[in-house]
Each structure stands twice: as C-alpha cells, then as structure tokens.
Amino acid sequence: MNEHLKKLIRSHYHDLSGYVSAGMETAKGDEKIFLNANENPYALPGLGSMNRYPEPQPAELLEAYAKTYGVQTDQILATRGADESIKLLTRVFCEPHEDSVLIHPPTFGIYKVDAQSLPVEVLEAPLVEESGAFSLNTEEMIETAKNKKAKMVYICSPNNPTGSSFAHEDILRICTELEGMSAIILDEAYVEFSEKDSLTPKLAEHPNLIILRTLSKAYSLAGARMGVTLCADEKFISFMKEKVSDIYPLPLPSVMAALRALSPESKDDFQNNIQTILSERERMKEEFRTSRLIRKTYLSDANFLLVKMSDNKMDKNIASDFIDFCRLQDLILRDLSGKPDTQGCIRITIGSPKQNDYLIKVMKRFEDKMAEAAA
Ligand SMILES: Cc1ncc(COP(=O)(O)O)c(C=O)c1O
Numbered sequence: 001m002n003e004h005l006k007k008l009i010r011s012h013y014h015d016l017s018g019y020v021s022a023g024m025e026t027a028k029g030d031e032k033i034f035l036n037a038n039e040n041p042y043a044l045p046g047l048g049s050m051n052r053y054p055e056p057q058p059a060e061l062l063e064a065y066a067k068t069y070g071v072q073t074d075q076i077l078a079t080r081g082a083d084e085s086i087k088l089l090t091r092v093f094c095e096p097h098e099d100s101v102l103i104h105p106p107t108f109g110i111y112k113v114d115a116q117s118l119p120v121e122v123l124e125a126p127l128v129e130e131s132g133a134f135s136l137n138t139e140e141m142i143e144t145a146k147n148k149k150a151k152m153v154y155i156c157s158p159n160n161p162t163g164s165s166f167a168h169e170d171i172l173r174i175c176t177e178l179e180g181m182s183a184i185i186l187d188e189a190y191v192e193f194s195e196k197d198s199l200t201p202k203l204a205e206h207p208n209l210i211i212l213r214t215l216s217k218a219y220s221l222a223g224a225r226m227g228v229t230l231c232a233d234e235k236f237i238s239f240m241k242e243k244v245s246d247i248y249p250l251p252l253p254s255v256m257a258a259l260r261a262l263s264p265e266s267k268d269d270f271q272n273n274i275q276t277i278l279s280e281r282e283r284m285k286e287e288f289r290t291s292r293l294i295r296k297t298y299l300s301d302a303n304f305l306l307v308k309m310s311d312n313k314m315d316k317n318i319a320s321d322f323i324d325f326c327r328l329q330d331l332i333l334r335d336l337s338g339k340p341d342t343q344g345c346i347r348i349t350i351g352s353p354k355q356n357d358y359l360i361k362v363m364k365r366f367e368d369k370m371a372e373a374a375a
Helices: 011-015 059-069 081-093 110-117 138-148 168-177 200-205 234-244 252-261 264-289 319-328 353-374
Strands: 076-079 100-103 121-124 128-130 133-135 152-156 183-187 209-214 227-231 294-297 304-309 345-349
Touching (some): 011 234, 059 076, 059 227, 059 252, 076 081, 076 234, 081 110, 081 152, 081 183, 081 209, 081 227, 081 234, 100 110, 100 138, 110 121, 138 168, 152 168, 168 183, 168 200, 200 209, 200 227, 227 234, 252 264, 264 294, 264 304, 319 353
Parallel strands (some): 100 152, 152 183
Antiparallel strands (some): 076 227, 209 227, 294 304, 304 345
C-alpha cells in the first residue's frame, strides 16, 4: 500500500487478520454443491437464488462499475451507497478522541455526524460565497488541515446543499499540499449533473485521493443503496475489502438493480433523464428569479437548487412558514433555514416537469396568501 495512506490508517488495523467468509468461495454460475455457509437449500418460488449469500464484491458488478467510472476493478470497493463508504473510511482513519476531520460548511451533514459519533473533532473551513456562487477557501482548508493534522478532508463537489461544484485546480492543490498528512475524500455523488468532469482520471496522480460515487442520484437507484469507494491504490482497496467491509455488504436484489442501471440498455433512459432534470433546473431557476418569495437562487451544478427566501412585512424570513404551507399541500421541501450556515434557505430537488409545475402552483398560492395577509 502507498505510504501516504498506510500511515493514516489506525495502527490496530494493520494487525487484524480479517474474516474469511464462506461467500468468498461463492462463484457465480458455479455447478458446485455448497454446504459451507449454513444456507437453506430450498429457494422460495420466484425468488431465484436468494437462499444463497451474495458474493461479497460481485465480479460482474465491479466490471460494470469499472467501465462506468473508467478505473480498474481492483480500484473499487462496492458499498451500500456512498453513506457506507463515509462510515467505513471514518472508522479506518480516525482514532476516537484523538483525530480530526475537516469539512467545508455548508456541506453534507453526514460527514459531521459520522465523525461526531466516533467521536472525533470536526474542523471547519467554510465556503466563500460571492454573487450566488460558492467556492472553496483553499488556503484556509490547507492551513487548518496542516495545523490540526486533520486525518480526513471532505470535499463535496457538486456540493450538497449549495449545488456548487469547485475548481479542479483547487481540489487537486489541496490533495498535493496534504499528501502524507490527510486522506482527501472527494464526494462526487452529483457529478453526473455537473458541467465539470469527475476527477477519477486524476486518481493515479494523487495517492491520498479517494473518490465516492453513488447510483442514488443520476442512476435513479436511491432505494437500492449502491455506491463505491475509488482509489488508485489497489492494495488499499483490498485492505478495505478484507479487513473493513461487512462480510456480505450487498443484497442480491440491489446488485441486480445496479447491473441493470449500468447496462447499455439503460443508457438512453439515463441520459434523457439527466437532460430533462437539467433543463427543468433552468426553468425553475427562471421561475424563482421572478418570484417574490425568493430573494436569491444560488448557482447549481446538481439536481437541486438552494434558495434564500424573502422576509415578510415584519422582517421575518418566510422559509419555515412556506415549508409548513407546502407540507399541508403534500409537497415536501428541505428546510435548512434554521442552520447557521444556510439561514433563511431551503433546498429544492428538481422533480419531473409535472411535480415542478405543482411547486410553482403552490408558490403562487402562498404568494396570494401573503398578499391577503398584508392587505
Ligand atoms: C453529497 C452526498 N454524498 C452522499 C450521499 C449519500 O449517497 P448514498 O445514497 O449513495 O448513500 C448524499 C445523499 O444525499 C449526498 O448528498
């Protein structure tokens, strides 16, 4: 394993022998008789081979991921969504009560929650906002990580909840500056919606770079819980498989759904859906620009928009009232207005054209209600 990552791993992991599961011997399509894993020999009608434990890291799935993401199969750890990758990596790198992770608020809340549950310290280098666009505070991130010896640095691009994607040169500079000191966890959950490409082609140049991808967003598979951890160092990936990953992490129905989503037959649907979401995002941005309810719509490179809501006549931000109003009309939005780094903001996922039309209708109803109250 490369020294940059090896020295970041908690020392006791190096001595663990790992667990060799019966599933390691499971070869797909094999004619052998398996009496090694205490499985039930009787499959229930219509449920295929669900009586058998699944392959821990199915070869066919890894090949489909490798083709999709442009990496080698041994550079992929398949996980139950990017969420599981975050949990596993935190556990591998961070010594409870000793280490720290660095985040750039506002960002995906799970990074902080996972770190705090270990617990390890969470350092912050907030994003910088200018004219509705957020960017990384690269210098502050590097300085804070160096000063506090952050074990992990999370970069989320495109970022949830702001929607902003960050300059590749900033991200790669952080990788270079922190080589040997921090693992850089680049979360590209929304990159398929972005104008910027994934940074996977740069993995080989940055030994401390780990990239997370998911099938939950662009591939419409949030319910299947499928994602990956990508790293150029195949020894790090095999370490994760042998000593860190669950024994049977991937349920068979989810693997089958993923193979379908990544297959050439799904390609047209996949691309059309993304195109529709992107053009709907632009339509909604224009709607929001002229709405009296919304003060500002932030630039987004993802499948959602972060908006800052207006104030009412009493100078009170209307975000929470609007969220409650929507809920009464069966429309659920994400209220971020009470959080210090997204005050007065809500996050709106781009839905289907029909769903978005409904949102516009509800916004107009709320505008009318506010106008009535003011009269
Ligand atoms: C930035 C980011 N990363 C990761 C995830 C979780 O992805 P998954 O569904 O693959 O666990 C989300 C989910 O909303 C997200 O916004």
